[in-house]
Amino acid sequence: MTAIEFNYALQTNTKTLKPFAMRLTKNYDDANDLVQDTLVKAFLNKDKYADGTNLKAWLFTIMKNTFITNYQRMMRKNTIIDTSDNLHYINSSDSIVQNDAYGNFANEDITKALEKLDDTYKEPFMMYFNGFKYHEIAEKVAIPIGTVKNRIHLARKELKDRLKIYSNTQTV
CATH class of the missing domain: 1.10.1740.10 (RNA polymerase sigma factor, region 2, helix turn helix motif)
Structure with missing residues (x-):
């Protein structure tokens, strides 16, 4: 060329x-x-x-x-590189005050939303949440893998609808 x-x-x-x-x-x-x-x-x-x-x-x-x-x-x-001698202050948690109220409210709402899930959706979802793979869930529950994926998807969708109050908030 x-x-x-x-x-x-x-x-x-x-x-x-x-x-x-x-x-x-x-x-x-x-x-x-x-x-x-x-x-x-x-x-x-x-x-x-x-x-x-x-x-x-x-x-x-x-x-x-x-x-x-x-x-x-x-x-x-x-990227900022701090070369000062007082590096222990950067990672010090002594000056941080945690307010767990927001997290506690969120955890309570998540627990309530999970409790309201139908057991057919909750069981595969909780197994997936706890680290099980799709094929492991399918074997334990004795349902096809496609059904497992569908039930987890529907559980997520339902939880998302119930917890939409948290969709635009940021954790502090």
């Missing part, structure tokens, strides 16, 4: 890169920057492109890797 053909192929694939960049960055300007970085890297590394392979997939891979690298770089840059 000549340089002109490669450049033309890059230009024709630019439109397909932008939606993917928007999904990754969730920001119009960052997406445009990511597309530009991808095209620059592709152009600089055109000798590594194997002629006859899927150029679009190659560009998407470059874009994904560029995004991940930039994200990791940003996370490292935002």
Whole structure:
């Protein structure tokens, strides 16, 4: 593939890169920057492109890797490292006052919601909650694995409806 053909192929694939960049960055300007970085890297590394392979997939891979690298770089840059001598204060729980009232109310409501569940749903749900695998639950309860999955799903749905008061709250 000549340089002109490669450049033309890059230009024709630019439109397909932008939606993917928007999904990754969730920001119009960052997406445009990511597309530009991808095209620059592709152009600089055109000798590594194997002629006859899927150029679009190659560009998407470059874009994904560029995004991940930039994200990791940003996370490292935002990490604060404290080199002070008073590190024991950072992890000290002596100055923290716990208020368990919210947690106690939530636990009571969860217990009540679980008690109101029909036993056909509660038993598989509680077994799954306690760490049993689907196939183990199916064997113990003697029902098909699809039925186990369905009952756990329905139990979750019912609990979610009963505990929707907690859906938009944050624990303090």
